[in-house]
Amino acid sequence: MAQLPTVEDVARVAGVSRQTVSNVLNSPEIVKSGTRERVESAILQLGYRPHASARRLRTRQSSTIGIRLDPLLNGISGSILDRYLHALTEQAAQRGMRIMLFTATDPVDEIEQYRNLRDGADVDAFVVTATRYEDPRIEWLIRERVPFVAFGRPWGEDLDSPDRLWVDVDGYAGSYDATRHLIGRGLRNIGYLGWPEGSGTGDERRKGWAAAMTEEFGLDDAQLDALTTRTEESVPFARRIVEELFAREHGLDALVCVSDSLALGAMMAVNEAGQKKFPVIGFDNTPVAQAVGLSSVEQQLDQVAAATLELLMGATGRRVLPHGEGAAQTHRLITPKLVVRRSSHLAPAEEIGTEEDAGSTTSGNHNREENQ
């Protein structure tokens, strides 16, 4: 860095001690006016600016939010957190806040990073992602009363705990809307292509599909299970399993999928089978969904980022609220929106794979809005 004027330089020019300069900056009322004017004149002359570091030390505010950057996944959905990070960085900047990235090898290491960043007053708060059952990171943050917001609801815990701010996307509503959209187009045997049971996110998304199917057609659990196919998050796995499905008497009219990866694999199998009238809907609205004309549920990460900052800083505040204080809400569940592209149309003229510019969206016509 270029050598900037320091407190020492100001002290030398003003002919006072370093402590006096510090007093002029921090407690000017205790400095005699003649001395104060001399110091102020030296500050102006040298172009000295009190450092952010000094201000941080004084105010214990860093105007910085820490977030761990997840290891990069190769899947096409891997970019969701990247898109959230973009939205968060842009919106935080509007509130005078910056984002500090760090990495961690495991939850214990992540807690160690929290501790270092907290002790160093490097950050005012954390955003915690990829939360899990009995998450030790959350427990540490609550115990140490460090401000944080989790992106991801507290699976299996008290959703309304004032100690625990969180924001999440309503996967139930997203799949419900996608299913209703297909029902509205006259389809009946709408299958579900999901992940293996036991993932909080995946199970919640399937529930939305199941609710719409049960409401409309009065299906029971056995019938819902018969319409459900499951596989790991992988394009070729999904492609293979849907190819196998098409090789049998499947009786399906369409597929609602838990992710764009599974939907992309399904689309490939559909195209190969020459089934141009078989709608497929994904989840996450990844860039690849846009590129190949796949209808998909958009998580609205701009809204997730806005909600994160509102929980941390209040509706319009410019600093992080102390842990457990001030937040009018403890959580926000964001309603995603269905982006309709060719893959959910039925007319043969509208082939899968021709992109629409931006897709059209349905309004959330369900009645399951929480805390919005």
Next chain:
Amino acid sequence: MAQLPTVEDVARVAGVSRQTVSNVLNSPEIVKSGTRERVESAILQLGYRPHASARRLRTRQSSTIGIRLDPLLNGISGSILDRYLHALTEQAAQRGMRIMLFTATDPVDEIEQYRNLRDGADVDAFVVTATRYEDPRIEWLIRERVPFVAFGRPWGEDLDSPDRLWVDVDGYAGSYDATRHLIGRGLRNIGYLGWPEGSGTGDERRKGWAAAMTEEFGLDDAQLDALTTRTEESVPFARRIVEELFAREHGLDALVCVSDSLALGAMMAVNEAGQKKFPVIGFDNTPVAQAVGLSSVEQQLDQVAAATLELLMGATGRRVLPHGEGAAQTHRLITPKLVVRRSSHLAPAEEIGTEEDAGSTTSGNHNREENQ
């Protein structure tokens, strides 16, 4: 944040002034040993840790690198900088450095951000992305002698200027290798699907294709132009233009593409035309290339990140070198590597769209290695 012990707390417990505590921390040799022991005992008793902010102020080192987060693009290649950011964050952590994100609306605003972060000692250096001709950001950084590395070569400037550290990916070598790979499979009429002329990156990639074609088949500029098709970065544009190509007497055997987006559009047109023996190769090795089995040139962003840190910090250093000092090299050009998937195979059994697990790679068999 929980209230941590401060310098004031230590001073109170030790019965000394704040300045004395500061002296013990910063210049212990000037403090009488009895006083020093009293202060050290208070530090231990209270669990006081000198703040990173204080350390930063003292050392003028923040152990932080600043990078502007680009606005999010919707294209499937938009994730390249995100993947670079991941690699940079992970490798920086291994050197005890963190990454600070910020946003800017334009170059003037970005310079203002640089100034604030520099003045606040918030960062030790910057990484500058999306460089352009006569980049005012670079000019400012050089003038202010702020350490930085540009990801992107200085188009139209002195490549070897010691003031200007940069790292870039050798797009020429990537397209050259992709073309050689197809020539090695016995193909002759290998077309190029590129962006409109005038983009430094795009023009450089086309040069690599042109060099391989000229070396092997002695083509002249007119023949190269006849094999070149150009369109904006867009999957549907590429699809349309390759559909039009296939509707004519095109005589092409394969396409080397400037990006995965154009290659994906080309693949769609190829599939529709039922041309299962028509290889397509992309550039950037995006997640979608992996998902749909598209051969593509991988930028090796891990190596780009490693080179960035080597230029900033030396081979193994743990702090940023002053501007213009110490870096043994002024730039690094990273050789990308071709990842071969089904889309560049010829056997009809190996259909486009069936993913290989990781793809295989060719070694860089060209003789154009700079500064490696």
